[in-house]
Amino acid sequence: MASAILSRSTLAGALSLAFCLPALAQQPASPPSWAQGRSADQATSPLAPHAPRLTATPVDRIPVDAIRVPQGFKAELWASGMPGARMMARGDDGTVYVGTRTIGRVYAVKEEGGTRTPRVLAQRLDQPNGVAVRDGSLYVIAISKVLRYDNIAQNPNAEPVELTAAFNLPTEAHHGWKFAAFGPDGKLYMNIGVPCNVCTFDENRHALIVRYNPDGSGREVVGHGVRNSVGFDWRPGTNVLYASNNARDWAGNDTPEDTLHRLTRAGEHHGFPYCSGAAWQDPGHTGRKCSEFPAPVALLGPHTAPLGMRFYTGTMFPEAYRGRAFVARHGSWNRDAKSGFDVVTVALNEDGSQGTVEPFLTGLLDSGDNSFKGRPTDVLMLPDGSMLVSDEHNGAIYRISYQR
Amino acid sequence: MLKSVMLKSVMLKSVLGGLALVALASSFSTARAQDAARGAALAAERNCGACHGERGVSAMQDIPSLAGQQREFIALQLVLFREGLRDVPPMLAAAEGLTDEQVEDLGAYFASLPHSPPEDRARRNVGAYNNGAALANRLRCGVCHLPTLVGQNQVPHIAGQREDFLASTLRAYRDDQRRGSDTQMNGVVQGLSNAQIAAIAHYVSQR
Numbered sequence: 297m298a299s300a301i302l303s304r305s306t307l308a309g310a311l312s313l314a315f316c317l318p319a320l321a322q323q324p325a326s327p328p329s330w331a332q333g334r335s336a337d338q339a340t341s342p343l344a345p346h347a348p349r350l351t352a353t354p355v356d357r358i359p360v361d362a363i364r365v366p367q368g369f370k371a372e373l374w375a376s377g378m379p380g381a382r383m384m385a386r387g388d389d390g391t392v393y394v395g396t397r398t399i400g401r402v403y404a405v406k407e408e409g410g411t412r413t414p415r416v417l418a419q420r421l422d423q424p425n426g427v428a429v430r431d432g433s434l435y436v437i438a439i440s441k442v443l444r445y446d447n448i449a450q451n452p453n454a455e456p457v458e459l460t461a462a463f464n465l466p467t468e469a470h471h472g473w474k475f476a477a478f479g480p481d482g483k484l485y486m487n488i489g490v491p492c493n494v495c496t497f498d499e500n501r502h503a504l505i506v507r508y509n510p511d512g513s514g515r516e517v518v519g520h521g522v523r524n525s526v527g528f529d530w531r532p533g534t535n536v537l538y539a540s541n542n543a544r545d546w547a548g549n550d551t552p553e554d555t556l557h558r559l560t561r562a563g564e565h566h567g568f569p570y571c572s573g574a575a576w577q578d579p580g581h582t583g584r585k586c587s588e589f590p591a592p593v594a595l596l597g598p599h600t601a602p603l604g605m606r607f608y609t610g611t612m613f614p615e616a617y618r619g620r621a622f623v624a625r626h627g628s629w630n631r632d633a634k635s636g637f638d639v640v641t642v643a644l645n646e647d648g649s650q651g652t653v654e655p656f657l658t659g660l661l662d663s664g665d666n667s668f669k670g671r672p673t674d675v676l677m678l679p680d681g682s683m684l685v686s687d688e689h690n691g692a693i694y695r696i697s698y699q700r
Numbered sequence: 701m702l703k704s705v706m707l708k709s710v711m712l713k714s715v716l717g718g719l720a721l722v723a724l725a726s727s728f729s730t731a732r733a734q735d736a737a738r739g740a741a742l743a744a745e746r747n748c749g750a751c752h753g754e755r756g757v758s759a760m761q762d763i764p765s766l767a768g769q770q771r772e773f774i775a776l777q778l779v780l781f782r783e784g785l786r787d788v789p790p791m792l793a794a795a796e797g798l799t800d801e802q803v804e805d806l807g808a809y810f811a812s813l814p815h816s817p818p819e820d821r822a823r824r825n826v827g828a829y830n831n832g833a834a835l836a837n838r839l840r841c842g843v844c845h846l847p848t849l850v851g852q853n854q855v856p857h858i859a860g861q862r863e864d865f866l867a868s869t870l871r872a873y874r875d876d877q878r879r880g881s882d883t884q885m886n887g888v889v890q891g892l893s894n895a896q897i898a899a900i901a902h903y904v905s906q907r
Contacts, residue, residue: 344844347772347854348881350779351800379779379800398881400785420784469883 332493333580334546345629346671348398352377353690359669364659365696368614371657374684374695375412378403381686381693383475383526383604384676385427385434389449392676393417393434394686394693395427397473402427402436404452405693417452418443425526426474426486430510437474437486440465442512462512466491466501475526475604480535483507483514487539489524494544494569494580503568505539505559519559521589523568527605527674531648532619536560538593540602540623543572545630552576554602555592556621556642556651565589573598593644594651599628600636604674604686608641612681613698617641622656624672624685637661637668639675639685657685657696732808739809742802746794756813759820764865768815773856774807776881786878817860817905824906832903835896839888841904849907854881863905870897 334341355376363371380396381403387393394403394414402418418424418436426437434445436456442463443456466472471489479485490503497503505519505528518537528539537559543552552573557566569578571586574595596602605623620641627637639657644650660670671689678684682697743749748766752758756767766774780786781795782803798806836842841858845851849859858866872878873885874892889897 339840340843342843344855347776349772350776350881351803399779400783469879 332495332546333544334493338546343630343632346627348380349689349691350379350399352379353692358687358690358692359660360692360694362659362669363657363694365657368700369696369698371685371694371696374693375405375414376690376692378405378414378693379691380688381691382673382688383425383427384674384684384686384693385429385477386676386678387429387434387449388432391449392684392693393427393429393436393448395425395436396688397423397425400424400438417445418456423469423473426476428476428478428484430478430482430484433510435476435484435510437465437476439469439472439474440467444510459512463508463515464512468502471502471524473526475528477528478510479507479537480530481507482510484510485518485528485537487522487525487528489526490568493546494578496569496581499565505537516562518562519557520563520565521568521570522557522566523572525557526603527623529606529621531644532607532609534648536648538605538607538621540596540605541566541568541592542601542603543576543598544569544578545599547576547578548598549631549633550598552578553595553598554600554625556594556596556602556605556623558590558593558648560590566592593649594642594653596623596625596640596642596653597635599631601626601628602636602640604672604676606675606677608683609677610679610681610683613683614700616643619644621651622675622683624675626671626673626688627661627668633663634661634666634668637671639672660687732812735805735808736812737809738802739805739807739812742805743809748794748806751790755816756810757816757818758862758865759818761862761864762868763862765816765818765861766810767813769810769857770851770853770855771804771807771811772853773851774810775803776854778803778806780881815857815860818862821860821905822863822902825902828899828902829906830903831896832899832901835892835900836903839900841888841900844884849904858904859907861905863901866904867897867901870901 358373358376360373365371378394380399381394383395385393390407392405400419400421401416402424403414404417405412405414421438424436424438428435432447434448436443442459444459445454445456448454468491470491474486476486485507488502488504488506490497499520503521503523504517505522505525507516507518508514522541524542525539528537530537539557541555541557543554567589569581570584571577571589575586577586602623603626605621607621608617620643623640625636625638628635637660641654641656642651661668670687672685673688674686676684682695685694751760751763752766758765778795781791782798844855845858851857870889874889
């Protein structure tokens, strides 16, 4: 069935993939992008992406008491009332900017007199998931729209400078939401996901991590064949980029695994759509073999949706945690028994080629009744060494600290 | 094993349909009833019934019935209206300034009303019905909307909805004039002809 899927880039904004249904008269209809690649025996599967919650969760219903962290660590509610809270970036004055998808908002959370009240900084945007701060300017990326808010700390109501034309990003909405961060080279890095579950596509245009000069010039492909990375960071003490990646759906409950990749050489190909997870060759895309691609550094579980990922650079946490990657796993939908809905750590070996995965923040998934209470989406390190974890499902941010 | 249990539970859900809603409502009874009561007062205040019908069953062309609709679907659409992300001019004023709690109350209220097809529903055209059923089966509408088309969570109850509204909504998705909370429906209806959309709308409205 996957072989019947052909790439075509026709109508702007529309999903560009077709699926042949012989009994439909003239024109082929397309299944929803998340359902592409679903086999005939999965046609009646009740699995579908989870509903977003777009209303604020009252404080007494935020499941902070359900959260489990290792001994000595503490989880507390840091901010709430931000429906759809996803990716986080911190300004020089300590304001935390929070991107969203469906609700179209960017929030700003500022600490004042010991309390943190979020305000809506921008709204009516198309999936403004990407937020990054550089030289006092906040960058917001909403699919292909790129906005820069200058001197945001001094001028919180600044009108943005529009950089959309300069960046010239693809306009496809599916997997078109961005993770954005500035690298140690001062360039703005972002993902460009694949506009389907699995398909044949232009490998110079999609399934990429790219970098630009902050003004949108100088586009370079940092990694090819990365299906959709919604979190990356540079290993402390090196300039080496590591990125989480979401593998395809509808290929079984346990395959392929989601992954953490090391991007050592600019322009290197990391396998999609041919090879994913633990050297899993996609039966619909056999043109290239797994042996042609660098193996992932760590396997993060099938369908767990690892999103925000950052290295721990502080000193508050015990020695063993320093330098580890913390990865927020948003949680599965395309798996009968749900998995993820947690934060794991990845400890790298000396040369950074392999990592060991350990659970860190748990308690939001109830395996007994196969339900979840929250969805960790991003992690962010604070200067005091504590760590923020955003929860899209509850529109909340938790703070994780350690006391010896 | 787990899969078979889940499939069974989905089948049960689809068989029981409205009964499941009643059971759900009773398990949360007090809180949900209070939400629905506040929602009823708010719906009266905002005059929702003028277009959507006094008991949420619309008698107006291209205006959807809301009685028995999914609670989460109502809340989500109201947020999209309020945030200016779904453009339906009459809903601008109706949704203006609603708090998140009010949005949820309105969802609870409309979900609590008994679902019913409109009084002016057309007589069944067997040919169009069968064509529509075959198309709906091919497009796998029942996966998200469930086999009885009563919807779940953010996926709306479409069975027994107004035929004219169903057809104009499907055309809007096809022509990229409307998006849901994601782009799934745009993909599903891509490339359908007006005649195919009319058949699907007839079939769904008759369910």
